Amino acid sequence: MSETYHIPVLRDACLEGLNIRPDGTYVDVTFGGGGHSKALLERLDNKGRLYAFDQDAAAAEQAQKLATYPQFQFIQANFRYIGKFLRLHGVRQVDGILADLGVSSHQFDTAERGFSIRADAPLDMRMDTAAPLTAAEVLRTYSEAELHRILGMYGEVRNAKTLANALVRARQQAPIATVAQLKAVLEKHAPKHREFKYFAQVFQALRIVVNEEMGVLEEFLGQCASLIRPGGRLVVLSYHSLEDRPVKNLIQKGVLFGEPEKDVYGNFYKPFEALHRKPIEADETELAANPRARSAKLRVAVRTEDGVR
Known part of the structure; x- marks a missing residue:
């Protein structure tokens, strides 16, 4: 894939965060130029599977370049419908979900957009x-x-x-x-x-x-716990505090807003565990090559077994 279309932010950190199993099933909900997807596909064997979402027709054209990978399935749809479309493809749970929120380099650079x-x-x-x-x-x-x-x-x-x-x-x-x-x-x-x-x-x-970016994000995050199997990973790149806050809350508290409700024993549902105490940010080398990575915050979480805390 050409990185002139979209330079994938924190690509290696995203792939490391996903902890990719060669035979696993993964979802890239923001395909864009396909940089993250291509790198992920290269780590899958013939039993692995990658489903990629993007509603942009330009991204759909880019996705055709990965058609040679039998493990790859592109879905031209908004990722708020992730559960619905995965079920249509016979998928109930996956090993990891990657979301690179915000606008792609191509969208920014195409003036008429x-x-x-x-x-x-x-x-x-x-x-x-x-x-x-x-x-x-x-x-x-x-x-x-x-x-x-x-x-x-x-x-x-x-x-x-x-x-x-x-x-x-x-x-x-x-x-x-x-x-x-x-x-x-x-x-x-x-x-x-x-x-x-x-x-x-x-x-x-x-x-x-x-x-409708905030509504889309909230609908997507609300489905992640049921879609990711225990031990699987949620990897999210956000670019401003409005995006990062519900992601952080889901990982730390199990809810997008407010405080979690506890049962009579003081337990609450917390389906994810943060892999790192603080979000990962781009280093100086990446920032020099891709200034748009400056505001990126990468959060990685592991799906827990029962989610009770």
């Missing part, structure tokens, strides 16, 4: 190009209160209320349909010398809403 702040393009931001909602549609139709909420919640924008009001006033004059048009509004409200980070926060908020 509208993910990047570096080039002017339509404000699309759909990972599934057949989906109905675009970022431009969000900016056109969402109320000021809704914009305030998503900018604060998903972008952690400090002046979210002020910016939401500015966006509504701006769209009354002309549609905000392109990257340049959005940046023209943002520039007036961005902190001095921190414009790039501010733009990125707003783009992140819009992207999360367009792709």
Whole structure:
């Protein structure tokens, strides 16, 4: 696979975390350019199996390059449906699941997709190009209160209320349909010398809403305990605190939010055990080759036998 499409972040650490058995069954729920998948396939024997998910049509094209591997099955679907599609393929439990969350290098670098702040393009931001909602549609139709909420919640924008009001006033004059048009509004409200980070926060908020990223992640994580057999591994790469928090909570507490409920004996259900005390991060060598790995946090967990703690 060409790494110009997508440079796999922490590839070796991900594979080590999966503790791959040559005859095991694995799932890569974020195929992207196939970098992680190809490396995983190379460690499987003829009895092994890899199922890869991605809703992006461009990723489906990349997946065709791995069609020569008889162990490989690509599923063009959102990974929120992981359980449903695995059952359709006769799979009830697997030995490991890998999730590399966020946007692929290819999606960022394809200007017309509208993910990047570096080039002017339509404000699309759909990972599934057949989906109905675009970022431009969000900016056109969402109320000021809704914009305030998503900018604060998903972008952690400090002046979210002020910016939401500015966006509504701006769209009354002309549609905000392109990257340049959005940046023209943002520039007036961005902190001095921190414009790039501010733009990125707003783009992140819009992207999360367009792709329902937090809902998808929560649905996926809610299925992992039943899909991974005892002793199997859950390996998740996240790129911002909103993604990392529910992953961390699932591993440490057995719940995505809040505190676990205990039974009358003080026990609670905790299906995973962290393999490392802290998340793994990219070293300086990888950061030099792939700056997008800078914010990556890798968590690895082992599925416990009974999950009772």
